[in-house]
Amino acid sequence: MTTDALVLDAAAQDLLFREARTANTFSDEPVTEEQIQAIYELVKYGPTAFNAQPMRVVLVRSDEARGRLVEHMMDGNKAKTLSAPLVAILAVDNEFHEELPTQLPHFPQAKDLFFTERPVRESTATLNGALQAGYFIVGVRAAGLAAGPMTGFNAAGINKEFFADGEHSVLAVVNIGKPGEDAWFPRSPRLAYDEVVTTV
Template sequence: MATAFDTPLDQAALDQLFVEARTFNHYTDRPVSEADLRAIWDLTKMGPTSANQLPARFVWCTSPEAKERLALCASDSNADKIRAAPVSLVIGMDTEFHEYLPQLFPHADAKSWFDGNRELREASAFRNSSLQGGYFILAARALGFGTGPMSGFDAGAVDKAFFADQPSVRTNFIATLGHGDTAKLHDRSPRPAFETFNRIV
């Protein structure tokens, strides 16, 4: 008997998430509400991370003041995108994520795996917060939004601007969010065939 776990999504869903989905640099004037942000997070948090670490820490910049703070940490072209987007956000990573593991992973003493091993925590925080950033993109697309993930920023400046009160948190990457303006899309960049970057061994 088929279940939700072994039935493929239909083509329309695959198109929305992957095939026809795009990275947006421009957005329409349609607003993005706090309820929308919470809905995106409620999907994002369900994506798998190692031992349910959930090390990502999101800062959703919705006010002009917050977006300006972030824009001042970015390259000129990215700064314009940050200011113009309905929402801009910082995806950070908490290197002290293990303090939450007794609640998030209660069936094992997972906290002890990371106690006293900062190098392991940093590697795990980066890897798993990157995964969560990917889940954020897919969650936003699934709910009808567009995103514009980007590099091109001063991570130390972003940390100072948004995580000064959380010294264990550092910036992974930044992004914009809104209802994408499809009229301003450029041609899609190419994607390689399977054989280009893959091997079956």
């Protein structure tokens, strides 16, 4: 398949997708605050419903916080979470509607949907937070770093430990850094175009 149909050059396509992998080991090279800020400043423009931004990020840097997090990770995720230079907890703010810009044309509809119905807010936060999490992972790759996103954890435990206010819910935990030795598992196969796409 030719890459000529894409505006993004082949090297960038490889960096973000084809050669990018989920890292399971990391080098000890630190991930700086400047890198994470640059990642966020790029990915905050990714589209969501109503342009909502429900994703919240907790950067786990201290040994104390790392220990508290690892207690709630599945056994297979504990060692890599301990060894990653930086770990990000991606969560959603279920009260995200309070941050919606009131001057936007679609604000009245958003207000009707979100200001009175908590279940609607939660489902909307989860869907759009997951979109933002995907953008965040691509942004990590754009910074020349490897991301190790995980959902193998005790969500109730992490929510209690880090989001005791009850207004936030964890989506994913992402290890971030330069890949270490033997960082990659064999790549799993991907479905072919004709297995996924239909035209009506």
